[in-house]
Amino acid sequence: MFSGIVQAIGTIEKVEALESGVRLTVNAGSLDLADTSIGDSIAMNGACMTATSISGNRFTVDVSRESLGVTAGLDATGKVNLEKAMALGERIDGHLVTGHVDGIGEATAFERLGESTRLEIRAPRELGRYIARKGSITVDGVSLTVNRVEDADAGPTFEVNLIAHTLEVTTLSRLAPGKKVNLEIDLVARYIERMLTARA
Secondary structure, eight states, X not given: OBXXXXXXXXXXXEEEEETTEEEEEEEOTTOOOTTXXXXXXXXXXXXXXXXXXXXXXXXXXXXXXXXXXTOSSSSSSEEEEXXXXXXTTOOOSSOXXXXXXXXXXXXXXXXXXXXXXXXXXXXXXXXXXXXXXXXEEXXXXXXXXXXXXXXXXXXXXXXXXXXXXXXXXXXXXXXXXXXXXXEEEOHHXXXXXXXXXXXX
């Protein structure tokens, strides 16, 4: 489990083709790997990955073809948001995040408004029922609060506000209209839907 509070910006430095996907070599940046072991989970742009090797400030993960097909930003070199899995008893500053990407969204607006930035994203149509005003959503591994949501035939759009600190410590500052992002809906919404739709 994760909290959606990004701990560091890392860099995918190398992408190696495997029969079943790719192997990524990641420079962890300022993320302290001293307490991280092979087999531990690290969220990369919101996708939970397993560390397969650790050497100094670098680690590798193997990403399957299936994971590549349902995520964005894990198939090429570049910057990524990193968060280590939470330990039991830690403070949750964001919200409960599983690291299981529910869909790929697309930024439709990125507009500076004084000290903050308005980010608008179009989500896949099937995720619309899980996105609610003042609810939580994870964008590229960042826990955010939905300020507005609007349904449309092309898919729902939702709006979040990014403060300067968020832009400084995550990769969201690099977004622009047309950029793809990983989305994870609020865990609570999954269970509410299941309870409402499951047969007695």
